[in-house]
Every structure is written in C-alpha cells, then in structure tokens.
Amino acid sequence: MNKKNSVLVRSLLATGLGLVAGAIMMLFIGANPFEGYFYLVKGAFMSVERTFNVVGTGTALVLTGLSVAFAFKTGLFNIGAAGQMLIGGLCASTVGLLVPLPRIALLPTMFIAAALGGGLWGAVPGVLKAKFNVHEVVATIMMNWIAYWIAFYYIPTFIKAEFMTTESALLPAKASLKIPWLTELTNGSYINLGIIIAIAMVILIKFILDKTTLGYELKAVGYNRDAAQYAGIKVNKNIILSMVIAGALAGLAGFVYYCGYSQNMQIGKLPSLGFDGIAVALLGASSPWGVLAAAMFFGLLHSAKGFMNAITGIPPQISDTIIAIIIYFTATSLFIERLIKKVIARRKEKAKDAKGGED
Template identity: 40%
Template structure:
C-alpha cells in the first residue's frame, strides 16, 4: 500500500500535468453544455480530428513542430532567469530572413545540401539578432526583457507586414500572386515532406534535434552550468566568477536563435514562402507550452503535441458538435489555469508537494 502511494507521489511530474488536462476537459465540458452541445460528441470529434487517421496525426505533429522551437526558446531563456516574451517576433525575424535569403538570385540552382543549410542558418541568425537586442539592453541598461521583447514583437510584426505587403515599392512581395506573401523558395531549398499532402516535414527532426542539443547543453556543458547558475542565483554566479552580463546576452540571443530556426523550418518545410500573419500567437502559445512543460526541454515535446492536437482537432469538433473553434481556446486556457495553479490539482488528487520539510 505504502509503495503504491510512494509511486503515486513520485509520478507527480508526469501525473500532475495529465490530471490537469483531464480536470480542464471536465471543467470545459460545462462550457460545452452551456453552449448547447454534447461534450462527449465534442470531445470525441476533437480527438478524432486530431488523431483519427494517419493524415490527421501527421497534421497534428506538423502543427506542433514550430511550437517545439518557440517553446524551447522560452524554456532556455527561463533557465537563465529571463522571461522571453519575444518568441513571436523572433520566429518572424527568422522566417523573414530565411524567406528572403532563400530567394537570392545567385543562390538559385544550387543543390539542397547547400540551400537548406543556408536558409536555416539565415533564420537562426535572424532570431539570434532579434534576441540579442533585448539581451544587450537587459545587461547594459537593466531594461526589463518582458518590456523590450514585447516592443520588439510589435516592431517585427509591423516590419514584416510592410516588407511583405508593400506594392510600391515592391520589397519582398511576390508580384505574381494576388495574396500578400514572399516569393516562393526554390524547390531545392524546401525541407522534405514526411507525409505527402500534410504539412509534416523534416523540420520535425530538426526541432527534436534542437531539443536534444538544448537538454545536453544545459545538463552537460560548462555553458549550461553557467546559464542555470545565473538563472537560479545571479549573485552566487558573480561570486563564482561567472560573467553574468555576457551569459545573459548570450542566453537571450540563443533563445531568439531557436525561435528563428523554427521560423526558417516552417518557411522551408510547411509553406515554401512567408505570409506575415502565419505566426500570430505562436510566440504566445509558446509561453503556455513551456509552462506546461515546466521549462524542461524534453517535456516540451508532449506539451507541443497536445497544443498541435487541440488546434488540428478543432475544425472537426466545430463541424460535428456545431460549436465554435474558440472552445478549443477555452480548453487551452483551462488547462493552463490548472497547470499554473498546480496546487489545486495536488489538493484535488492528494499529491503532496515536496519541500514541505521544516526544521528548526
């Protein structure tokens, strides 16, 4: 009996998020009922829409792919004690640079082994620069990164709209199509689709590689040690001889680079061009996903998949249960409330938290 109980408590890092999701679905069912639909039908459709066929699963995973990069960016910065709200701008900076560089005329005709790395590198640089600026501002002037990254988001989203929409002069816009988007990347610069007809592409493995690399850097390298030290106790880090300012700047820039790489992957893999509105809310959902994963790099993968599933299942739910796709947002929000307030879940399911030990 006690061992069962002990195992139950030891499973808390996994069981608490799962129980939070279940509880959130139960609570959101009230909203479904209130809107006059049957929760079982709605949830059944949601699950079927997300996972009902190989293609649907592929779509779900494809939608999750950019979330992995942006949530990882958020989590990495968080380990350094930084609250990077700027993944939204950084993913766009990366996507924009990738979409532009990929269409440079002198690059045309080169094979994929050259073009794909060039496009991905361009995206990484774009995100790096967009993260570097708030990092430098934080380290040199003390400007809070929450404020500066939000402002950087505005700058980038409006800059992207102008660069891509402008007809006079034409800057990045593809004049051959009626909608506002950049000119298409050459076929050779495209990441391969994994399941034809879905937006699941090789970028998934790039993102998984990034997760592995980030986890390894944080856990096994001196730089990762410095990042965690600065993030946990900057004063001890200074005492230990670490250059807190340098580490802050680098962590913020690398965080941006991760989001930028995600943006380049999306342009190269899913779309082949950039339309400026495609990443709306991706950066903000990243905050939620990183929170759900408790900033653990590997935890981000299932959390991002959950997000992808909710988004890709929503249309079928709307169709079957005759309700708004906005309900998915309510479910997401409810999940977050229970994750953020995990004390509620721990109380509800009698999972004691650690650190209750007191002496004196």
C-alpha cells in the first residue's frame, strides 16, 4: 500500500468512524440514526438550491483549510486563520463599500486587499516566530483576539450599517461575489465567484508546493528544519513567508465569506470557519485536493444540519460533534494506521495458512 492511498484510506476510515459515532449519539438521544442521516443527505441535495448551498458553504472552508494546510507543510500550526479571515474580510469590505470603482476593477482590488490584510496578520506571528522564537500557536491566537477587537471598533466606526452598530453595511451588488444570474438559476443559493477563487488557489498552492523552488524550500523547512538550515535554506525567511501566504489564503477566505456567502460583517464574532480550517486540513491530510474534498464534505454537514434539525429534532450540534470526532480519528491516525496494518497482516496470514506453509 503506498503512502497516498493509505492517507486516503485513513481519512475515509476516520470519516466513517465519525459517522458511526454520530449514529450512536443519535441513538443515545432517542433518535433514529438512519432517519437522521437520510435527512442530512436530503438536506444537502434535495433541491438545486441546496446542492449548490453545499458548495457555497464549503467555499470559505476550502481557503481556511488551505491556509492551515500550507502553514502545516512548513511545520507551522496556524491557529490564526479566524483572525486573518476577519482582517481579510474587513479590508475587502472596506474597499467594496468605500472605493468607487466599476465591478471589473473593484473585485480584483478587494481580492488584493483581502490577501494583503490576511497576509499581514499572518506575517506578525511569522516574524515573532522567526526572530524571537515566540511559538506561533500563542502568537496566532493573540492575533485572533486583536483582529476581533479591531473589528469591534472598526465596523461601527467606519463601515457601519444604518441603525446598526453591530454590523457593517450590506455590500452593493457590484461589490458582491454573488453572480446574479447564477444565484437566480440556483433559486438563491449561496454559490458565488468565491468557489472559482478557492479552486484557483487549490491549483496554485498545489503548483507552488510541488513544482517550485519556493515549495521545495518551504517543505524542507517543514519536514526538517535542521536539515533545511544545513542545506543553506534561510529558515527564518521561509517561516515568515509561509505565514504570510497562509495568512493571505485565510484573508481570501474572509473575502469569499463576507463578500460572497454573507454580504456584510458582524462584530463580536470570530468566524468559526477559521478553526474549522484546522479540521479540514487534518482530514484533507494537508494536500490541496484533499482539503477541497474535506471542505466540501464539511460544507455538506454544515449546510444540511439545520434541515435535519428542523425535520427530525436531532440537534444540529450532532453534526458538529461528528466533525469533532472525525478530527479525533484523523489526529489519532497512528492508531488507525496500526489498525489497517493489523487487518492486512491478518489477512496475509490467513492467505498463507490457506496455502499451507510453503516454507
């Protein structure tokens, strides 16, 4: 069994175990798990609108997952996707609300603003890590809260909606990633241009990691910092760069979420998508295509859990718990790998026994 396949098997197995655990919990609260899962799947695909909602809901998760996965390739744990996303969203929304440009120029400007904002938010922990050896987990968590309070001040002060101090104004249509004809066609689903951005980023990141010297350096630093330094690679530069790129990706997640999925921002809330990105990256085994698949799966759970709740009374928290359990199983991959190996070994032994001791 080669490495790629075993990772895939591991993720699928973790997902399966997570669903089984979810079923047990449904039984525990007196619900019928078959019914629960039936309505979960139905909630995801019962109509064109809902099918596209799965994609729309998963879009930002692709980017936060990619952000975490990318940093992870360089051996860094980016817990700060939430804050980077918030800042990215702030920058994009500000441009979208205040800069008078036609749509064709406005959207690219918002894109750049979001990437820059998120990148800056990633750069700070990167620099702290590189220069002062401050652990990035601590630094990114702190940056999350700084972003949180900045948004708390910034939104009511500069981009507030009329009569509302807790939300930014709704974006004008020209600054929205929603494509009117597509929204119309899909009965008002959340699908938007963001998915194009997300897929483009998946391809770009895949390319950077696999085909460029930059990716070579970043991965070298991630796999073995000492060896990278020995090879003459500037470890500190790569740490900062990795965090900047990870931050920019999360910033773009803010762009597609706040300007595509929703049309405005809210204060007093760190986007949970930032943290879900960790889960997506883990389940996707940090590979860009894996992240895309995992994000879509989580998009399904998130977009359908409300329907399941509405029709069966199974609380939507069950979906969240399934996600959490899948993460546990993915994180304890060693255990799972050992399990797989044992099964294979046992099967081999059986085959051997069947043949009847050749040696």
